[in-house]
Amino acid sequence: VGDRVDAGSPLARIGIVGLGLVGGSIAWSLRTAWPSTVVVGVDRTDVVDEALRRGAIDAAAASVADLADADLVVLAAPLTGIISSLDEAARAGLRGVVTDVGSTKRLVLRAARDAGVATFVGGHPMAGAERAGFDYARAGLFDGRPWLVVPPAEAPAAAIARVEHFARALGATPRRMTADEHDRTMAFVSGLPQVVAVSLMRAVGAAAGEAGLAAAGPALVEMTRLAASPVHLWTEIAASNADLMAEALAALVRELGAARDGMAGGAWVEEAFPDARRWRARLDPLVR
């Protein structure tokens, strides 16, 4: 690992498995970041054909096993796809660094270890868009966004450096953390808002009905936008992170209990509002 390419120069060959929004955006971003890097895509025939035709990739491969000569293989499919690609990578004896972009990391690191992937370093770019698929992929999706880098304890320093170098080339800011830290952070900053949006929409809909909803303002609309999120993405994320999601839900329920108990006297509003406003002021500059 790391011999063929030094820290300052681009990797010669990168494989991307899954050319959806994230995988496709990695391909497009590499075009300007590292124009001499050969980008090889793996996906359904119609998707790779379109990516080739439009120039996002240089070549197509039939499967992960065909990426043996890649310096870096990026698994950019949904979670179940990442897991099965890890098995393929191990069976094919891939020697390059393998990374992924999955939303949950304890599960993926365990799968990479169980499969016996030679050199794996987990990753999770904090970037997305309302619409999925290659059609919505674009260079610049990762600009200025954190790219969480999650190496297993045994990962060689050169492999970690390669993934961080790659993330930086795409315009992202790599931030290293353990799988536990990653999954716990995600349970709070990503999973909890999702579950709250769905739960809030259901509780308000059931109690207020359509007549009550007609009296709602833009605040409810904004706070329930995530309630239209697709099921398929979240079934896997929720299941793989259920224990830490339970912790996050318990923390929120404690807050809501304090709100209920301190509302009549005004004490909760006086204490909680300024505290929430301070956190909010710190959040705003951190997220575009």
Place this chain on the structure above:
Amino acid sequence: VGDRVDAGSPLARIGIVGLGLVGGSIAWSLRTAWPSTVVVGVDRTDVVDEALRRGAIDAAAASVADLADADLVVLAAPLTGIISSLDEAARAGLRGVVTDVGSTKRLVLRAARDAGVATFVGGHPMAGAERAGFDYARAGLFDGRPWLVVPPAEAPAAAIARVEHFARALGATPRRMTADEHDRTMAFVSGLPQVVAVSLMRAVGAAAGEAGLAAAGPALVEMTRLAASPVHLWTEIAASNADLMAEALAALVRELGAARDGMAGGAWVEEAFPDARRWRARLDPLVR
């Protein structure tokens, strides 16, 4: 009540107590809706001077007691101001219809009855803006928005009709309901999102810290925007509606408990996401 003006024609004289965002926007909206109506404002000297200078009102009055000849008196101050204006209106023996724009209605109707206001009909326009004050007031604030009309049981039909006629003239759609229905609906569609935004921001901030917040996406930003709401508005609303807010919080906490229990197996996501998405699809066309 209702003799001087028939249902089709504008009221001759309207008093507005409090020329902030809502009171000021009522004044501006009346300018185009009912240009022949004399609009009399009551507020701090600098505010009425500005409203007179810019032409939003025709005359200033020193107090509620000076509005004896108004066909309609609109109390548009914050809640404590509405309560004390009701006392003034009763002491001055105002004979015109008195209405208000306060966010909580059981409290206001009780105060109007206790004070002995001759003819009171509660109101609550579902319109607002990020910034308060006369400077942000504008004609059109109420266009297409619901205006909840909350008469006490003993209110004369002509008084209710006058308030509904007035709301319609401002571009709003009057919707009649009881004070209980109003406060319960508001606890769910307005109070609950507010408390959730504050509680979510505190729970996530405390657990994730600034490092974790840096990994947040636009979803958390959007779901905690209300966490920057001003304390002073909410202390009164929360205190006056604490019992129904407790009901709304309990309904949400039940949902969150179901989420926690059904997350590992995927059952909750499979059931709750489609249900929330259906409610969300009904909410969207109802709110601009």
